[in-house]
Amino acid sequence: xxxxxxxxxxxxxxxxxxxxxxxxxxxxxxxxxxxxxxxxxxxxxxxxxxxxxxxxxxxxxxxxxxxxxxxxxxxxxxxxxxxxxxxxxxxxxxxxxxxxxxxxxxxxxxxxxxxxxxxxxxxxxxxxxxxxxxxxxxxxxxxxxxxxxxxxxxxxxxxxxxxxxxxxxxxxxxxxxxxxxxxxxxxxxxxxxxxxxxxxxxxxxxxxxxxxxxxxxxxxxxxxxxxxxxxxxxxxxxxxxxxxxxxxxxxxxxxxxxxxxxxxxxxxxxxxxxxxxxxxxxxxxxxxxxxxxxxxxxxxxxxxxxxxxxxxxxxxxxxxxxxxxxxxxxxxxxxxxxxxxxxx
Numbered sequence: 001x002x003x004x005x006x007x008x009x010x011x012x013x014x015x016x017x018x019x020x021x022x023x024x025x026x027x028x029x030x031x032x033x034x035x036x037x038x039x040x041x042x043x044x045x046x047x048x049x050x051x052x053x054x055x056x057x058x059x060x061x062x063x064x065x066x067x068x069x070x071x072x073x074x075x076x077x078x079x080x081x082x083x084x085x086x087x088x089x090x091x092x093x094x095x096x097x098x099x100x101x102x103x104x105x106x107x108x109x110x111x112x113x114x115x116x117x118x119x120x121x122x123x124x125x126x127x128x129x130x131x132x133x134x135x136x137x138x139x140x141x142x143x144x145x146x147x148x149x150x151x152x153x154x155x156x157x158x159x160x161x162x163x164x165x166x167x168x169x170x171x172x173x174x175x176x177x178x179x180x181x182x183x184x185x186x187x188x189x190x191x192x193x194x195x196x197x198x199x200x201x202x203x204x205x206x207x208x209x210x211x212x213x214x215x216x217x218x219x220x221x222x223x224x225x226x227x228x229x230x231x232x233x234x235x236x237x238x239x240x241x242x243x244x245x246x247x248x249x250x251x252x253x254x255x256x257x258x259x260x261x262x263x264x265x266x267x268x269x270x271x272x273x274x275x276x277x278x279x280x281x282x283x284x285x286x287x288x289x290x291x292x293x294x295x296x297x298x299x300x301x302x303x304x305x306x307x308x309x310x311x312x313x314x315x316x317x318x319x320x321x322x323x324x325x326x327x328x329x330x331x332x333x334x335x336x337x338x339x340x341x342x343x344x
Contacts, residue, residue, distance in 0.1 A: 043229040046222075050095040055102035056109070063141045065124075066134055069117035070110035071095070073102040079172070079330045080144040083109040084135075086154030086180075088234075088241055090116035093153070097311050100319035105326065108144060110135070112159070115237075132162040149326060150269075151175035153311050154281075165266040173329035174271040175322060176290065178279055178308050182260040183286035190281050197245045200281075202234035217278045217307040218314075264293040270332065271297040272325045274318065276306030298325070 051058065056073040071091045081101055083094040091109040101107050111118040112131060124130075139145040149172050152160030157179025164171040189196045200215070202208050208231035212219045271294045275284040287300035301321050306314045 042223075042225050043233075046226055047092050047095075050092065054095045054099040056095065056098055056107070061138070061141060063134075063137050065121050066113055066138075067119045068110055068138050069119075070108055070138075071098070072106075072108055073098060074104070074106040076106050078104065078106045079147065079149060079326075080106045080108060081149045081151060081326070082139065082144065083107065084150065084152040084156030084159050085109070085112065085116075086156050088115055088237070089153070089156070092116075093309075093311055096315035097318050097322075100316070100323065104323065105149070106144070108142070110138060112156070114155075128158055128162055132159050132166065135159065135163065136167065145170050147172045147330075149173045149175070149329070151177070151322070152179060153177045154308070155180045157181070161264060161267060164269045164271075165263055168266075168268040171269040172332070173326065174267060174269045175274070175325070176271065177274045177310055177318070178276060178282055179273070179290065180282065181264070181286070181290065182255060182257045183282075183289050184257045185286045185289045186283060187285070188280060188283050191283070191286075194245060198242060201238045201241055201245075202231060203238050204235065205231065207231070208234060214280050215307055216309045216313050217276065217305050220312060261293050264290065265295070267294055267296075269296065270325075270329045272322065273297060273300040274310060274321065275300060275302055276308060276310050276313065277302050277304050278306060279308045281308040 051071060054071075054073060056071040059070055059072055061068045061070070069091070071094075083091075083098065085091060085093045091111045094109045098107050098109060113120040113124055113134060114126060114131070136145065139148065145167075148170055150160045150163055152158070152175070154177075157176040158181060160174060160176065161179065161181070164174045183191070186192060190200070200211050202211055208227065211234075273287050273290055273294075275282075275287040277284050284302050287302065291297045291300050303310055303314055303317055306317075310318050
């Protein structure tokens with residue numbers, strides 16, 4: 001089964017071609033540089049305000065060759081919730097949801113070694129098994145590896161699934177939102193043909209607006225200056241993301257829904273599944289397929305008028321469903337010890 005884990009999750013660095021939220025260096029002429037620096041400052045200030053409102057602070061920690069950047073909030077004596085972002089996302093995609101979690105839980109949201117401010121060697125292996133292994137090392141280093149509640153969005157859902165499968169005694173619960181995987185019921189062009197993910201990249205000015213409405217049904221309103229800053233970041237990262245999609249295309253020719261199913265069936269933790277009904281990236285019907293594969297999954301929650309980014313589009317609804325689930329699962333003994341207890 002370990003071999004299955006490694007084979008399948010070298011695959012599918014897929015599906016969260018979403019709003020990037022961190023700054024790159026821009027240079028063209030002195031005047032242009034000043035403009036870009038101003039945009040960067042606007043974005044940084046916006047994110048700082050979001051973190052502060054959510055009760056989060058940014059921290060860094062070196063673990064091996066990786067310097068992790070992560071947001072932390074809440075009382076460290078309370079149960080820990082680990083929030084995992086998607087492929088082109090960052091830790092700050094979780095800020096809106098974290099606002100509802102930090103009064104009750106200890107919250108950790110790291111930048112994975114795929115995007116954001118976490119730094120790693122050029123030779124870093126970006127396969128899902130390796131990312132999961134490094135995430136485990138990070139969790140152990142900050143002493144949150146026991147009785148951990150894990151939530152993952154899109155690609156982060158794949159990472160969370162592998163984590164829960166490989167470390168069942170330490171995973172208290174699992175929350176999967178628009179989770180990436182290989183599904184028999186997948187019917188969107190992005191899920192069926194990963195090459196089309198390149199249509200979601202922002203290559204030039206003006207692309208950003210179109211991409212937003214493919215990812216979200218009801219994008220949050222943000223100032224035009226902030227949108228411009230985000231667009232510039234996505235343009236600067238398009239080449240790197242393009243290379244990642246090329247890897248998805250190659251790997252997608254090898255692995256199958258059956259491989260995914262075998263790994264998913266290993267998860268022992270109580271699981272909550274959530275999807276946006278208008279998700280154009282991974283259609284919501286696969287949530288029922290995922291539900292059938294997982295041993296202790298509750299009935300999937302489908303959010304109407306929500307796309308691929310519920311953690312940004314409908315953060316209040318996400319929290320309203322997640323908080324009762326957390327309350328219910330935190331009092332359970334280790335899921336493996338409770339296998340005979342009906343969860344539903």
